[in-house]
Amino acid sequence: xxxxxxxxxxxxxxxxxxxxxxxxxxxxxxxxxxxxxxxxxxxxxxxxxxxxxxxxxxxxxxxxxxxxxxxxxxxxxxxxxxxxxxxxxxxxxxxxxxxxxxxxxxxxxxxxxxxxxxxxxxxxxxxxxxxxxxxxxxxxxxxxxxxxxxxxxxxxxxxxxxxxxxxxxxxxxxxxxxxxxxxxxxxxxxxxxxxxxxxxxxxxxxxxxxxxxxxxxxxxxxxxxxxxxxxxxxxxxxxxxxxxxxxxxxxxxxxxxxxxxxxxxx
Numbered sequence: 001x002x003x004x005x006x007x008x009x010x011x012x013x014x015x016x017x018x019x020x021x022x023x024x025x026x027x028x029x030x031x032x033x034x035x036x037x038x039x040x041x042x043x044x045x046x047x048x049x050x051x052x053x054x055x056x057x058x059x060x061x062x063x064x065x066x067x068x069x070x071x072x073x074x075x076x077x078x079x080x081x082x083x084x085x086x087x088x089x090x091x092x093x094x095x096x097x098x099x100x101x102x103x104x105x106x107x108x109x110x111x112x113x114x115x116x117x118x119x120x121x122x123x124x125x126x127x128x129x130x131x132x133x134x135x136x137x138x139x140x141x142x143x144x145x146x147x148x149x150x151x152x153x154x155x156x157x158x159x160x161x162x163x164x165x166x167x168x169x170x171x172x173x174x175x176x177x178x179x180x181x182x183x184x185x186x187x188x189x190x191x192x193x194x195x196x197x198x199x200x201x202x203x204x205x206x207x208x209x210x211x212x213x214x215x216x217x218x219x220x221x222x223x224x225x226x227x228x229x230x231x232x233x234x235x236x237x238x239x240x241x242x243x244x245x246x247x248x249x250x251x252x253x254x255x256x257x258x259x260x261x262x263x264x265x266x
Contacts, residue, residue, distance in 0.1 A: 003031055003135070003172040005048040014042060018171065031134060031172065032118065032222045047091045050137055050172040051116050053225035056083040057214060058141060060156065062229025063202045069237040078205050078213055081156045083141075083166050083227075091169035094265035095142055097246060098162045105144035105159075107244040107264075110230035111188035111196050111252040113181065114139035114168060115207055117224040121215045129211035132220070135174040136181060138252045138260040139227050140167040140188075145236045145243070167252075167262045168225075178256055181207040186231060189251040190242070198231020 004016045004024050015035060016024030026042050027035040031051060060079035061067045067074050089095070098105050118134025141160065144151075148159025178184070181200060188196035200206075205213065207228060214220060235242040244250065248264040 001174045001177065003027065003035065003050055003174065004044070004170070005050050006042075006044045007046045007048060008042050009045045012042075013048065016042065016044075031116075047170055049088050049090050049168040050170070051168070051223065051225065053085060053088070053116070054221050054223040056085060056087070056166060056225045056227065058083055058160065058227040059205065059210060059229045062204050063198060063231045064204055065198065065202055065232040066230055066234070067204070069232045069234075074204055078210060080214070081160060083157070083160050086163060087161055087166040089164045089167040089262070091167065091260055092262065093167065094164065094263050095140070095167065095244065095250065096162070096164045096265055097244065098144060099266075104146065106146045106236065106241070108143045108145050108235040109188055109190065109195070109244060109250050110141035110143060110234055111186050111198075111254075112139045112141050112227045112230050113184060113186060113200055113207075113254055115181070115211075115226040115228060116172060117211070117220045117222060117226070118175075119222050121211060121220040122218065124212055124215045126208050126212040129208040129215075130175065130181070132211060133175045133207070134222075135172040136178050136254075136257060137168055137172050138170070138254050138257055140250060140252050140260060140262065141227050141230060142166070167260055169260050170258050173257050184255045184257075186252070186254045188233065189253075190244075191248055195235070195242070196231050196233035198233070200228075202231060203229060
């Protein structure tokens, strides 16, 4: 099932099942408690992020080829950082370049598979982990590299946390439609130029193992969003580096799920 969250021309917010590009069947309830078909059709004025997460957990250096392009050793454990929920952004909403760095923030794109936890998970065996997944969507782990490297006291969170730095969508694809999350291609385009072209089978820690490891002695609440890392081709690893500028357009695409596109603005 594909689940949208959208605003109607009457400024009503609904979950829905897409019928075509401009309309959806309204679904009553919410994805975490359960959705039921209403039989009512509504026009889509604007798409919203398909889920409002309670926490955003992010994994760095989780693709072998990406670790290689950065010159980093393969991690022995997941590299975990977090984004605040205030970084969440909608499909089509602008990625905003922060003004709070006098030498330029060096804002970069990162196409990622996002996992939504559907029920409370703690100390989950790896073989059971995927049964706790509600669904999957596209994410862009937007990163201000200068802040990430130099402005966070050695931590990555500050450079990953600016407003608009977590575009999500366009819809949530429920887990039964993606039985194997390690069988997906993912790509990123910048102004129509293909920048990233990877596959989730290159993950160092596959989705099931991530859930197993992250849930050790730690409750993953329903609505937890996990960004699972990015494939090679990011801007800072290019020669010369390629950073985002106002007027750019970034598109993240993942097999089965669809495309998430955002403009870049001041």
